Amino acid sequence: xxxxIQSPRHEVTEMGQEVTLRCKxxxxxxxxxxxxxxxxxxxELLIYFNNNVPIDDSGMPEDRFSxxxxxxxxxxxxxxxxxxxxxxxxxxxxxxxxxxxxxxYTFGSGTRLTVV
Amino acid sequence: xxxxxxxPAALSVPEGENLVLNCSFTxxxxxxxxxxRQDPGKGLxxxxxxxxxxxxxxxxxLNASLDKSSGRxxxxxxxxxxxxxxxxxxxxxxxxxxxxxxxxGTRLQVFP
Numbered sequence: 624x625x626x627x628i629q630s631p632r633h634e635v636t637e638m639g640q641e642v643t644l645r646c647k648x649x650x651x652x653x654x655x656x657x658x659x660x661x662x663x664x665x666x667e668l669l670i671y672f673n674n675n676v677p678i679d680d681s682g683m684p685e686d687r688f689s690x691x692x693x694x695x696x697x698x699x700x701x702x703x704x705x706x707x708x709x710x711x712x713x714x715x716x717x718x719x720x721x722x723x724x725x726x727x728y729t730f731g732s733g734t735r736l737t738v739v
Numbered sequence: 740x741x742x743x744x745x746x747p748a749a750l751s752v753p754e755g756e757n758l759v760l761n762c763s764f765t766x767x768x769x770x771x772x773x774x775x776r777q778d779p780g781k782g783l784x785x786x787x788x789x790x791x792x793x794x795x796x797x798x799x800x801l802n803a804s805l806d807k808s809s810g811r812x813x814x815x816x817x818x819x820x821x822x823x824x825x826x827x828x829x830x831x832x833x834x835x836x837x838x839x840x841x842x843x844g845t846r847l848q849v850f851p
Contacts, residue, residue, distance in 0.1 A: 654837050727785055730785075
């Protein structure tokens with residue numbers, strides 16, 4: 624398995640532009656998570672999906688952020704409009720979870736977003 | 740609200756030393772605890788996963804223990820090497836959710 628695949632690896636955009644980050648989870652995993660990492664706040668959970676359904680989006684900072692998971696093999700995180708304070712590394716992770724049995728998370732390599 | 744803290748925040752040691760990294764969490768209602776390694780500018784690599792019913796896990800020179808009742812975990816690194824230099828993160832999965840909550844991390848530097 625190629626692991627969790629994120630694209631692009633790096634994104635530089637101007638303030639006000641729309642940004643779309645993409646993630647392909649590990650085949651067979653049923654949970655997908657979006658995290659943001661900054662020096663000041665560390666790793667923050669933004670949103671997670673279970674069986675393609677958004678379960679908890681309480682970490683999404685504001686309405687400018689949205690996430691979708693149209694099928695089990697693809698998810699997007701969109702920022703519209705982007706602002707300089709959105710600059711961070713965004714990670715996607717997936718896991719196989721069910722009942723009381725958890726197998727740990729696998730992370731992608733991340734997308735480094737810079738908004739100028 | 741689950742909070743995860745790691746001590747120390749940074750550590751610099753000579754090669755060959757045995758190390759202990761500490762992780763504490765405020766709510767003992769967890770499914771499991773996972774230790775990760777992150778190299779500068781890179782993603783997270785899973786090192787060890789300890790289920791809530793387990794007390795420890797070992798992989799090579801790494802040993803992680805879990806004391807759920809006291810809200811603590813330790814990562815023991817034996818005979819440290821310069822290649823171990825990285826940031827080490829612990830994270831817990833909160834009971835009744837799938838949320839993985841991360842600690843603040845320990846930045847480790849092992850010098851020759």
